[in-house]
Amino acid sequence: MTAKIESGVAIPGNELSYLFNKLVNVGIMQFLNHNSLTVIQLEWVLLLMSTALNMSIPNSTSGGVSFTDELRARQQCIAEITEMIHVASLLHDDVLDDADTRRGIGSLNFVMGNKLAVLAGDFLLSRACVALASLKNTEVVSLLAKVVEHLVTGETMQMTTSSEKRCSMEYYLQKTYYKTASLISNSCKAIAILTGQTAEVSVLAYSYGRNLGLAYQLIDDVLDFTGTSASLGKGSLSDIRHGIITAPILFAMEEFPQLRGIVDKGFDDSANVDLALEYLGKSHGIQKTRDLATYHANIAAAAIDAFPESDDEDVLRSRRALIDLTFRVIKRTK
Amino acid sequence: MTAKIESGVAIPGNELSYLFNKLVNVGIMQFLNHNSLTVIQLEWVLLLMSTALNMSIPNSTSGGVSFTDELRARQQCIAEITEMIHVASLLHDDVLDDADTRRGIGSLNFVMGNKLAVLAGDFLLSRACVALASLKNTEVVSLLAKVVEHLVTGETMQMTTSSEKRCSMEYYLQKTYYKTASLISNSCKAIAILTGQTAEVSVLAYSYGRNLGLAYQLIDDVLDFTGTSASLGKGSLSDIRHGIITAPILFAMEEFPQLRGIVDKGFDDSANVDLALEYLGKSHGIQKTRDLATYHANIAAAAIDAFPESDDEDVLRSRRALIDLTFRVIKRTK
Numbered sequence: 001m002t003a004k005i006e007s008g009v010a011i012p013g014n015e016l017s018y019l020f021n022k023l024v025n026v027g028i029m030q031f032l033n034h035n036s037l038t039v040i041q042l043e044w045v046l047l048l049m050s051t052a053l054n055m056s057i058p059n060s061t062s063g064g065v066s067f068t069d070e071l072r073a074r075q076q077c078i079a080e081i082t083e084m085i086h087v088a089s090l091l092h093d094d095v096l097d098d099a100d101t102r103r104g105i106g107s108l109n110f111v112m113g114n115k116l117a118v119l120a121g122d123f124l125l126s127r128a129c130v131a132l133a134s135l136k137n138t139e140v141v142s143l144l145a146k147v148v149e150h151l152v153t154g155e156t157m158q159m160t161t162s163s164e165k166r167c168s169m170e171y172y173l174q175k176t177y178y179k180t181a182s183l184i185s186n187s188c189k190a191i192a193i194l195t196g197q198t199a200e201v202s203v204l205a206y207s208y209g210r211n212l213g214l215a216y217q218l219i220d221d222v223l224d225f226t227g228t229s230a231s232l233g234k235g236s237l238s239d240i241r242h243g244i245i246t247a248p249i250l251f252a253m254e255e256f257p258q259l260r261g262i263v264d265k266g267f268d269d270s271a272n273v274d275l276a277l278e279y280l281g282k283s284h285g286i287q288k289t290r291d292l293a294t295y296h297a298n299i300a301a302a303a304i305d306a307f308p309e310s311d312d313e314d315v316l317r318s319r320r321a322l323i324d325l326t327f328r329v330i331k332r333t334k
Numbered sequence: 335m336t337a338k339i340e341s342g343v344a345i346p347g348n349e350l351s352y353l354f355n356k357l358v359n360v361g362i363m364q365f366l367n368h369n370s371l372t373v374i375q376l377e378w379v380l381l382l383m384s385t386a387l388n389m390s391i392p393n394s395t396s397g398g399v400s401f402t403d404e405l406r407a408r409q410q411c412i413a414e415i416t417e418m419i420h421v422a423s424l425l426h427d428d429v430l431d432d433a434d435t436r437r438g439i440g441s442l443n444f445v446m447g448n449k450l451a452v453l454a455g456d457f458l459l460s461r462a463c464v465a466l467a468s469l470k471n472t473e474v475v476s477l478l479a480k481v482v483e484h485l486v487t488g489e490t491m492q493m494t495t496s497s498e499k500r501c502s503m504e505y506y507l508q509k510t511y512y513k514t515a516s517l518i519s520n521s522c523k524a525i526a527i528l529t530g531q532t533a534e535v536s537v538l539a540y541s542y543g544r545n546l547g548l549a550y551q552l553i554d555d556v557l558d559f560t561g562t563s564a565s566l567g568k569g570s571l572s573d574i575r576h577g578i579i580t581a582p583i584l585f586a587m588e589e590f591p592q593l594r595g596i597v598d599k600g601f602d603d604s605a606n607v608d609l610a611l612e613y614l615g616k617s618h619g620i621q622k623t624r625d626l627a628t629y630h631a632n633i634a635a636a637a638i639d640a641f642p643e644s645d646d647e648d649v650l651r652s653r654r655a656l657i658d659l660t661f662r663v664i665k666r667t668k
Contacts, residue, residue: 092452092453092456095429095448095449095452114429114448115429115493118426118429118452119426119486119489119490122426122459122482122485122486123483123486125456125459125482126479126480126482126483126485126486127483129463129475129478129479129482130476130479130480130483132475132479133472133475133476133479134472134476136472138467138468138470138472138475141463141466141467141472141475142464142467142468144463145460145463145464145466145467146460146464148456148459148460148463149457149460149461149464151456151460152453152456152457152460155453156453156457159449
């Protein structure tokens with residue numbers, strides 16, 4: 001037996017498949033589909049970004065790897081890593097919030113207990129780290145490790161009980177960047193770096209992701225109040241009911257400073273929610289939030305327009321799709 | 335305001351310090367002290383390993399960085415990363431098990447809810463990733479990312495409900511490697527790699543960590559039955575009461591195959607626990623587990639003895655301390 005003990009211990013693939021079987025049995029695929037089939041399909045954006053940047057690079061430092069299958073595989077790897085980090089954060093967020101549903105589907109941690117949700121998240125994070133390391137690019141590793149830190153930072157920022165912070169637009173936008181826009185912006189940048197693009201192009205790719213992410217979240221915040229209709233109070237109101245103050249209320253507060261007193265009382269009392277909605281209805285909060293989202297969507301589109309010229313049809317088609325996405329994000333109703 | 339929005343978003347250090355203040359307020363230091371002041375002080379082992387390997391390296395490929403402050407700082411960084419991964423796994427394990435105490439101290443997730451425990455673990459993991467990336471050594475990143483995966487694998491292996499697996503010594507040892515020994519063995523290897531040692535020396539460093547970790551866990555399993563005394567039933571019996579089958583029972587089962595039927599019934603009924611203890615008392619299970627621990631401790635010590643010769647007094651003193659630790663692990667009573 002001792003020989004057995006000392007022999008190398010092989011990774012028991014079937015043990016990890018145990019975890020996956022569990023996940024599949026309780027409908028992880030359903031869970032993932034329902035979370036990922038939002039207007040921004042993260043992985044899809046990143047694959048479009050990859051193609052959009054696959055033009056020939058003058059004085060490339062990437063050793064002429066552009067257009068090769070290997071480069072494509074590395075870009076695809078970034079997209080998968082990003083998706084893994086994204087899903088891991090969703091799984092852990094559900095544990096955090098003791099959420100019993102996520103978009104109507106029973107959340108994984110509700111169905112199976114916290115145990116598998118935390119484990120599955122950790123497993124995805126570790127797989128993301130292993131995949132990252134295999135890319136052998138320390139700048140990219142750093143970028144995406146920072147993203148995980150940002151996701152945690154955003155979550156802690158949202159937990160603040162300071163009235164001053166909760167009522168600050170600047171604080172809200174920082175939190176939104178960390179929670180939503182950091183992942184997509186830094187993944188876009190990572191793809192540009194892997195593709196061997198210049199620092200200037202990497203910044204444009206980052207800017208696209210950052211502004212698309214911010215626009216997406218701002219519209220999300222509007223839809224929480226309006227739902228698919230344009231009328232107030234038709235959304236799920238889940239943010240405000242959880243005491244989370246978002247852009248529409250913050251803009252309304254600029255017009256009606258007395259709203260702050262209502263916010264400070266908290267929203268455990270639904271009469272207080274109604275009062276806040278009343279002020280929001282009288283204000284331009286919803287429209288100003290939409291305007292700000294449009295502003296960010298336009299910056300995102302401008303970043304793509306500023307990419308170095310290319311006459312490759314695939315490249316141009318991908319860029320058009322990325323720009324098209326900036327409009328769809330603004331117009332989405334769910 | 336738009337200028338503000340578009341300006342770079344600085345990391346709000348005070349938000350992360352919010353998390354830390356929370357942690358300190360609820361006694362994270364106490365929590366950590368109580369978990370880390372075990373006989374194996376992980377960080378301490380790694381710093382000893384660093385010094386033990388800081389001899390001159392013939393034909394070094396590390397560009398002659400040995401003995402420099404920079405090398406020392408990088409080794410220290412590995413020790414800190416390892417400790418971060420370790421604490422993160424403890425925090426998440428507590429969430430997993432809905433544990434309300436850990437070694438008698440109210441666990442963090444009990445005191446503050448799952449939310450902060452998951453966040454704090456994720457935060458430590460992300461910090462570990464950032465620190466790892468800063469070392470700019472993809473082999474080391476890979477090694478330590480694998481460790482996180484192993485911790486998850488070990489946890490899922492422990493969740494198995496298959497009788498065949500739960501009653502297999504080989505399965506138990508694999509699980510023990512993943513849950514306990516992988517972290518220390520791969521960290522030791524990472525230090526050897528960073529120090530610019532040969533592959534042969536790296537394998538010895540790995541072997542030390544692996545065998546020390548296995549010996550530590552085997553004694554832990556014995557103490558769960560005996561506690562500080564040598565008598566059966568004086569320990570906390572927490573493993574068997576949670577249905578976790580460890581080496582003493584597995585060895586006893588080799589002598590008394592009828593024990594398997596008892597194990598298969600589960601241990602919700604404390605009469606069944608008593609019955610299992612009776613068989614364990616009649617068997618050589620405890621002694622055979624101690625023997626196996628001693629066997630592994632000896633391999634660990636032999637690995638240090640096989641390190642390349644050195645006449646540096648610091649190096650020799652560190653090696654003696656590492657060997658001394660292999661004896662202390664065997665003799666510990668708590």
